[in-house]
Amino acid sequence: MNDPLLQPFSLKHLTFRNRLMSTAHEPAYTEDGLPKDRYRLYHAEKAKGGIGLTMIGGSSVVAPDSPQAFGNILLYKDDVVGWLRELADDVHEHGAAVMIQITHLGRRTSWSKADWLPVLAPSGVREQAHRAFPKAMEDWDIRRVVAAYADAAERVKAGGLDGIEIECYGHLIDQFWSPATNLREDDYGGVLDNRMRFGFEVLRAIRDRVGSDFVVGARLVCDEDWDKGLSRDAGTLIAQRLASSGLIDFVNVIRGHIDTDAALSEVIPAMGSRSAPHLDLAGDIRTATRVPTFHAARIQDVATARHAIESGKLDMVGMTRAHMADPHIARKIIEGREAEIRPCVGMAYCIDSIYGGQALCIHNAATGREATMPHVVTRSTGPRRKVVIIGAGPGGLEAARVAGARGHEVVLFEAADKAGGQVLVTAGLKRRREILGIVDWRLAQCERHGVELRFNTYAEAADVLAETPDVVVVATGGIPNTGFLSAGEDLVTTSWDILTGSARLGSQILLYDDNGAHPGMTAGEFMARAGASLEIVTPERIVAPDVGGTSYPAYFRAFAEHDVTLTLNLRLDSVRRDGNRLVATFIDDYGRRTVEKSADQIVVEHGTVPLDELYFALKPLSRNLGEVDHAALLSDRPQDVATNPEGAFTLWRIGDAVASRNIHAAVYDALRLVKDI
Structure with a gap:
């Protein structure tokens, strides 16, 4: 096969079976x-x-x-060797190579963790992202850390x-390189x-310990x-000196640079950013150094990855x-x-x-x-x-x-004229339209597995029963929640109204966000643009606490460009009309006072309430009365609840039909229940 991505690549004694790699990251x-x-198991998958190379341990610490x-993986522990060996053996058994990234985080961590040792750096320059004030390294710190790198490398080699x-961006080695730190x-x-x-002392110590044959590279x-x-000139010179050494x-x-969330969002570009923004730089470094060159930054589709190899910009392309979305790219x-x-x-x-506890x-x-x-599946x-959804x-x-992949007969009812649910609402903001890929891929998979899709059908209990189902899954989602207001519920506009275009925009708008996730921010950016x-008002002490560090900068850039006002610590209680204006009354829990703000339009984002009428209509007719056996669910056993033996079908509800959550929760609900039918 002549596909550039599928050509093998040799690096010293190693031969990667193709040019696809997963770069080091810490899940x-x-x-x-x-x-x-x-x-x-994550890397073995x-x-x-079919991947050629998977790198483990983003920022494994020495x-x-x-x-x-x-x-992070703690490479200073001797018992890491056995676990590395098991992982390496598993990955090798499936034909891929595996490497690990090693580092000392320097100032990019916190002193109040683990052993409460001072954070180290070349100088006492604080990193905004992790907020530690570092100790400037002394001579004995330098000697000790250099030896720690060598010890860690030796453990990696022993682990097979x-x-x-070696990590050289935002961490200790390049903190020495950079005049900023x-x-x-x-x-x-x-x-x-x-x-x-x-950096050279570290490299020489590693080479002395692992020998000249072991593969050592730098992510710099x-x-x-x-x-x-x-x-760029200084960075290119550093790369050339490392290569020539x-x-x-x-x-x-x-x-x-990654010392602020805004900067990190440029290094690891997210939704709405252009594809492969740093690929040309990587190609220039390859030309300047004449050593094998790897790179990953928003190369998320096969066509772009193929171009990166075919054009000679890269030797191995990181996807x-x-x-994470599909570990079987090469095989497919x-x-x-x-x-x-x-x-x-x-x-x-x-x-x-990741900062919430695990990468998903x-x-x-x-x-x-x-x-x-x-x-x-x-x-x-x-x-x-027969499965009815x-x-x-x-x-x-x-x-x-x-359910279709399991080989079952599947009928899906949808009240709207097309699929997507709340994803369609989110896609009302142009920058976030890539999210439609979540829907498009599933529609193609449903077609492949023979799922019957019935749009423009508001299903009631009789429609479901007419299908004589064995399993019914209620995934009806929710509707915007405005019922928390003590008065004025009929006066507010929802974020859905804004993003779907069903409400005209006022000239002066107050957005109350008591969700703290993407929905409110998406509506806010839409209105600002x-x-x-x-003015965005939140009862939280920060804006959008559930939007992660690489995602919120895009919203905040839009807010800065359009002079959006951000107000904290006010909880919306009620709304009333005053002439042709609306007046919102807020409670300040800290000041123990009420605050009033007026606007042409008041937009509310307070999550959703379940659309659960159909579920409760079907519940008494079901075999399990809607019950989910949590013990079975959490131990990966099939559901076998039969509290109503006269019932004709098993009934589950998932996603926002249960409670206001997010896309991942809905998908996970579906997978772990339906996979065992």
């Missing part, structure tokens, strides 16, 4: 700081899916004074991995030769895109978030099933959820749950069932996809 799947079974920022990548006046500061001294920033930091075997190119290309690849929609839920794909609930959830060996939002479509004078 926060460690246990006790070790890459145990969950971590292993990519190997099963010393106790580099404590975990988000579940194929190589290491290195203010030293000794032999490790000042001119570039001095600023590179620490080649342009900090910052007037205080490394210029003979100490590294590959470079993995990064552009930007990291894309492999090989088998001529490229159209079946589950798309990465760039929502950044994976990255943003917005619409692949099997990622990170490989021990219990299938990436490939297999056909049932039992009798063919009501609602064609993400949850309903997932239920239909999974439409030219409204906008």
Whole structure:
């Protein structure tokens, strides 16, 4: 096959079976700081899916004074070796290579974690993102950390991995490189030769320990895109010096700086950003260094990845978030099933959820749950069932996809004229229209599995019963919740009204966001860009607390461009009319007072209330009376509740038909219930 992506690539003694890789990232799947079974299964799935190289351990730390920022692997523990060996053996068994990224976080962590040691850095320059005030390293700190790198590399080699990548962007080594963070006046500061001294000491110590045959590379920033930091010329020179030293075997190119959320969102671009924004820089570094070059930054589709290799810009192309959405990309290309690849929609839920405890794909609930959830749904060996689903939002479509893949007869009712549910509302903001990929992929899968889709059908109990179903899944979602107001519910506009265009925009608008997630921010950006004078009010102490660090900067940029006012700590109680204006009364819980604000239009985002009439109409007729056995659900056993033996079918409700949540919750509900039918 002549596909550039499927050509093997040799690096020293290694030969990768193709040019696809997953770059190092930390999904926060460690246990006790070790890459145990969950971590292993996550990477083994990519190997099963045909990837050439998977890198584990984004920011695996080499010393106790580099404590975990988000579940990092602790390479300073000797017992890490056995777990690395199990992971490496599993990945190798499925034909892929595996490396690990090692680092000292420097100032990019917190002193109040783990052993409460001072955070280290070249100089006492605070990082805004992690907020620690670091200690400027002394000579004995430098010697100790250099030795820790070498010790960690030795453990990696003993663990049977194929190589290491040294992290040099935003972490300790390039904190020495950058004039923004290195203010030293000794032999490790000042001119570039001095600023590179620490990094070279680390590399030489590693080489002395692992030998010349072991693969060692660097993920390095080649342009900090910052007037205080490394210029592109300086970054290119650093890459050239590393390459000419003979100490590294590959470079993995990064552009930007990550000390603020706004900057990080440029390094790891999210939804609405242009594709592969740093690819040309990576190609220039490859030309300048003449060493194998890797790169990943919003290369989320096969066509872009193919171009990156075919054009000679890269030797290995990172599709990291894309492999979280679908770990079987290579296999599907090989088998001529490229159209079946589950798309990465760039929502950044994976990255943003790390700080919540674990990385999750917005619409692949099997990622990170490989021990219990299938990436490939297999056909049932039992009798063919009739499955009726009501609602064609993400949850309903997932239920239909999974039931169809199991080989069952599936009918899906949808009241609207097309599928999507609340995803269609979100897509009302042009910047977020990629999210429609969640719907489009499932529609294609439903067609493939013979699911019967009935649009423009408001299903009632009689319609469902007429199908004589064995299983009924109610995925009817919810409607905007305005019932929390003590008065004036009929006077407010909802975020749905705004994004769907069913309400005209006022000239002066007050948006009350008591959801704290994407819906309110999406409506706010829409109104700001439409030219409204906008004030966003929240009862929280920060705006949008449930929107992650790589996602909120895009909203805030729009708010800054359009002079949006942000007001905290006010809880909306009621709305009344005053002439042709509306007056909102807020409660200030801290000041123990009421505050009034007037506007032409008051828009409310307070989540949804379930559309559950159909569920409750069907409940007494069902075999399980709607009950879900939580013990079975959590231990991955099929549901077998039969509290009403006279019932004709099993009934479940999922997603927002249960309670206001998000896309991932709806998809996960559907997968873990329906996969065992």
